Amino acid sequence: MYKSEQLANSIKQLIENGSLKANEKLPSLRDQVNRSGLSLMTVLNAYQELESQGLIYSVEKSGYFVAELFSPLSLSSTHNPTVSLNAKIEINSLVFNYLKSIQPSEIVPLGSAFPNHELLNPPKLIQIMGQLTRNKKNFEQNINLPPGNFELRKLIAQRYGMQGIPTQPDDIVITSGCLDALNLSLQALTKAGDYILLQETIFYGAWQIAERLGLKVVTIPEHPQEGFDIEAFEQAIQTYPIKVCWFMLNCHNPIGFTVSEKIKFQIAKLLHEHQIYLIEDDVYEELFYRGTKPLSMKYFDQQNLVLHCSSFSKTLGSTFRIGWVYAGKFSEHIQHLQLMSTISANTLMQNALVEFISNHHYEKHLRVLRRNLEKNKRIFFEYFKKNLPTGCEIHNYAGGYFLWLTLPSHISSMTLYEHLIQQNIGVAPSQLFNVQQAQKNHLRINCSFSWTIEIEMAVKQLIANISD
Known part of the structure; x- marks a missing residue:
């Protein structure tokens, strides 16, 4: 075990047993270095790991504090993961x-x-929309047909790049919201009768699409502490011929947990070993409270097995139902499917988002x-x-x-x-x-x-x- 993990586990135990109280300030990085004898980088890594788990939070110029401790999921202390096959979904x-x-x-x-x-529908974006409606060129459909507005795709690609995920605009397909992105991704990767893997408790849209496409659904339960049960995941992919997984790992809907980077790395490793695709529903990715945005599974993907789906609808409002999928090598296939269904996302909204994001209004709104x-x-x-x-x-x-x-x-x-x-x-x-x-x-x-x-x-x- 790395020294940073040992320090993180020691602090985690103090939080969970009540020795460190909610909103109590932790020793500064330098104080912790002096106390532990560890390097500054080791202490920083430990604090960042605890922050990614939601156990502590940082306040600019003030340091790190203990977060309010959540209740673990309602599972027995002798947790025995059960993988289930849901043959018929209604x-x-x-x-x-x-x-x-x-x-x-x-x-x-x-x-x-x-x-x-x-809290949504920012006035500046509404103002931009009003200004754009006066110019008929902003309604031209052809330039925003799949894969969508190039400038918007470039801005989204830049946001991936800021998290260390190399991305080109051509990797992105703009969709009519995240559900559209998820739907198109699952259609691109499966056919009726295929086995897919879901978390046992998950956004109902996943169940709906699986029912409509005639897929066989295998589920894994939530883990009482980690949220995601890596043992059950490994059991499922060894037991069933899983074609695709559909997971929500950041700000999970409906439960709310965010899976640690350690577990995400293990998920990616198993996906690569078994050559299984993952559709990641990350629609709440921007709604973290403190620190840095949690990493998506795309960050850990070395073989282009992850299709990452997100949207502006949960940050800007349902009126701005513009989503996207990081489709990579499946971009052309998804565009073909899109042209046979939703055709394209709203042209005017795509143009408005370009101006809103490129002029830094989006970051101010998110804060x-x-x-x-x-x-x-x-x-x-x-x-x-x-x-x-x-x-x-x-x-x-x-x-x-x-x-x-x-x-x-x-x-x-x-x-x-x-x-x-x-x-x-x-x-x-x-x-x-x-x-x-x-x-x-x-x-x-x-x-x-x-x-x-x-x-x-x-x-x-x-x-x-x-x-x-």
Whole structure:
């Protein structure tokens, strides 16, 4: 074990046993060097590893602090990973009816997948859109047909490059949102009857697309500490002829964890050994709170086996549903599929994004958005921690805007959702994200909203329904 890993594990134990409290300042890098006798680089690597795990956070010019400790996932201490084959998936009707039910404006949107719209749709981008509409050239479709606006692809490629991922504009295909990118990627890599591997609890879009394409789905459970179960992953790819994996490893939806770089490296190694493709759903990649953006699996990919998918919709709003896939050698195939379905992403929005990003407005917007999301989520967390009844657990991770609640085992989250929707309150039950019948007592709560009287009353009503 490297010395940096030993130091990181020692600090992690102090955090987990309560010796280091939430928001307590850690020794500075130089103080830690003097205490441990290690080099400055070793100490820095240890702190950065703890930061990537969400255990500590950095504040510019102030140092490193202990993050609020999340509850581990609700699995027994003798964790025995179980790989499951889901031969028949029937979830499209459930998701359709759910999404229709939370659409009315009177519903308090605690079950929404999108951040509070008041934090999105930046005025500068709206202004740019208005200016561009006055010039008919900005509506020309031909220059923005697949693979999409060249200048936008170049800007996205530059953002990959800033994370140490060599990227050319031709590697990128612009899509109509992340779901479109994921859909096209899975179509490009599979045919009906192929085996794909999903995390057991995952964004319902993965289940929907697998059902529509007639794929056989193998699932692996979440790990109680790491989030991703590398042992179960290895077991699955040795047991089944897996063609493609679809994983969400940064700000996981719905649970919220971010997988460590160590685990990501192990995933990449196994993918390469078994020559298995990975479609990475990284739509929440920019919604980290402190430190540096967590690395995607594309960073660890040495054989072009990873198709990385993301979008601007979770940072700029659902109005700006522009996504992309780092398609690499599959770029031409995905463009062909795109021309037979969505054709291309909105031309005017692509042009507006070029100006918005190239003039550094996007980074300013992201900084404000992250601060607001972190603040709002902390208020929700403190309220739930104080008021939820005995038997409930809150899974709180550094990043994103969801809290994942574990309810007492006798409570069905679907039944709870059905009661609450009658009271004009939307929540997201675990049955949307996990087809295993045993996983029925979890809720995803959207915590991106300011703490208004309306929100407080809705949360009180939610807690009252759990307590009944």
